[in-house]
Amino acid sequence: MLLRYFYDEKLAHASYLVGCQKTGEAIVIDPARNLAPYFQVAKAEGVTIVAATETHIHADFVSGARELGAVHQAKLFLSNEGDEDWKYQYVKGLNHQLVHDGDRFFIGNLLFEVMHTPGHTPESISFLLTDLGGNADRPIGIFTGDFVFVGDIGRPDLLEKAAGMKGTSELGARAMFQSLQKFKQLPDYMQVWPAHGAGSACGKALGAVPSSTVGYEKLFNWAMSHTSEEEFVQALLDGQPEPPTYFAVMKRVNKEGPALLKALPVVQEFNSLEAAVKKSLENRQMIDTRPFQKFAKGHLAGTLHIPLNKSFANWAGWIVDYDRPVHILTTPDELDEILQALHAVGIDHVTGFIDSTKLVESEVSSLETIEEVTPLEIAHRVEKGEVHVVDVRNLAEWKEGHIPDAQHIMLGTLAMRLDEIPHDKPLLVQCRSGARSAIGASILKANGFKDVMNLSGGILQWQIDRLPVVERG
Numbered sequence: 228m229l230l231r232y233f234y235d236e237k238l239a240h241a242s243y244l245v246g247c248q249k250t251g252e253a254i255v256i257d258p259a260r261n262l263a264p265y266f267q268v269a270k271a272e273g274v275t276i277v278a279a280t281e282t283h284i285h286a287d288f289v290s291g292a293r294e295l296g297a298v299h300q301a302k303l304f305l306s307n308e309g310d311e312d313w314k315y316q317y318v319k320g321l322n323h324q325l326v327h328d329g330d331r332f333f334i335g336n337l338l339f340e341v342m343h344t345p346g347h348t349p350e351s352i353s354f355l356l357t358d359l360g361g362n363a364d365r366p367i368g369i370f371t372g373d374f375v376f377v378g379d380i381g382r383p384d385l386l387e388k389a390a391g392m393k394g395t396s397e398l399g400a401r402a403m404f405q406s407l408q409k410f411k412q413l414p415d416y417m418q419v420w421p422a423h424g425a426g427s428a429c430g431k432a433l434g435a436v437p438s439s440t441v442g443y444e445k446l447f448n449w450a451m452s453h454t455s456e457e458e459f460v461q462a463l464l465d466g467q468p469e470p471p472t473y474f475a476v477m478k479r480v481n482k483e484g485p486a487l488l489k490a491l492p493v494v495q496e497f498n499s500l501e502a503a504v505k506k507s508l509e510n511r512q513m514i515d516t517r518p519f520q521k522f523a524k525g526h527l528a529g530t531l532h533i534p535l536n537k538s539f540a541n542w543a544g545w546i547v548d549y550d551r552p553v554h555i556l557t558t559p560d561e562l563d564e565i566l567q568a569l570h571a572v573g574i575d576h577v578t579g580f581i582d583s584t585k586l587v588e589s590e591v592s593s594l595e596t597i598e599e600v601t602p603l604e605i606a607h608r609v610e611k612g613e614v615h616v617v618d619v620r621n622l623a624e625w626k627e628g629h630i631p632d633a634q635h636i637m638l639g640t641l642a643m644r645l646d647e648i649p650h651d652k653p654l655l656v657q658c659r660s661g662a663r664s665a666i667g668a669s670i671l672k673a674n675g676f677k678d679v680m681n682l683s684g685g686i687l688q689w690q691i692d693r694l695p696v697v698e699r700g
Contacts, residue, residue, distance in 0.1 A: 540569070
């Protein structure tokens, strides 16, 4: 048996290639949209990808299942559990099999058994893997998707918070409790292969270790210790982080079927910055991926700052308007990585590219700037009420302590709450260290707020400098 692990740090997404080395057949589990890594490994290992499956309709990334089925003729094994709201709508005409609890299918001599594990979503399933080719008569492990993570379990509130399906959070939590009872009956030796790691918004306390065992999770996963369903429901729903707004888009895209990559628009490169600026004003969005220090010193008016780092795809999904075309300002050697990250979260309408190395002041007459200030430089103005502080951290961080009289608006919701922010004072945008607030400052600047500053070092530096903080607000 062949088992290979793939991990996308930008989305904290894990996927797997599982192959039968005796027959040369392989399946991809919870595939990402970028299929190249799977085919590279399959070729190197001498196996052919003949199938794909996924544990549920994903909300945090675009699945590569349709691409595998439509372009590469892989057979799709997809859940037929849950109600009519969560059925795959793109499978007609593709080689596929809809599976239910207790169903079995083979990839070569590898046996996959389906276990319905609702809670995160109604249609969620897990796969028990037995290597019959290796003379095993019991499963070696379970692919749990967003059901059981290392140290955590899947959140049940996404359908309500992200997709607007009222009352589903508690129903999902109760379903999760019942699913965990089935998990607890599995033998301790079985390996656990989840679909996410630390940093994913699909849970609240995911571990950074890529895999675990059933026995270890029974001992140390907080969710396994609860024997009371009522206490479990309360504990699971309490403290879940804000779900990214793009999760609702991803659910719809993965249910209806994402566009095939060959159908996406060609990205046009603009050699004239003036022409690019004119084009970007035609109902388009401009994303500047340079480090904030460069963006702050001079950027095109109206552009959004989202730096190319591990959080790029997540913040792009939060901030970008999916209904409007996007232009990218970056270096040519980073363009492919950026497009791959945007496509991973369904931002497909990218139509323009501008080489950021050409962005010099002499070429564009309307470059804007954002001032960076340290806590010691700005604290006296904050204390006097001369500056309005906008704290863009998560709610849990805010509650741990914040700058006096600051206004809390989580970064991902900032663009939707602009009418709550005063125009009569300079604005100081603040987060934990200064990275998220830099993105927030660009959002405010792009939306007409003229006097915007970013707090360098964030509240961490503010506290190091022993400036006042409201505890437990």
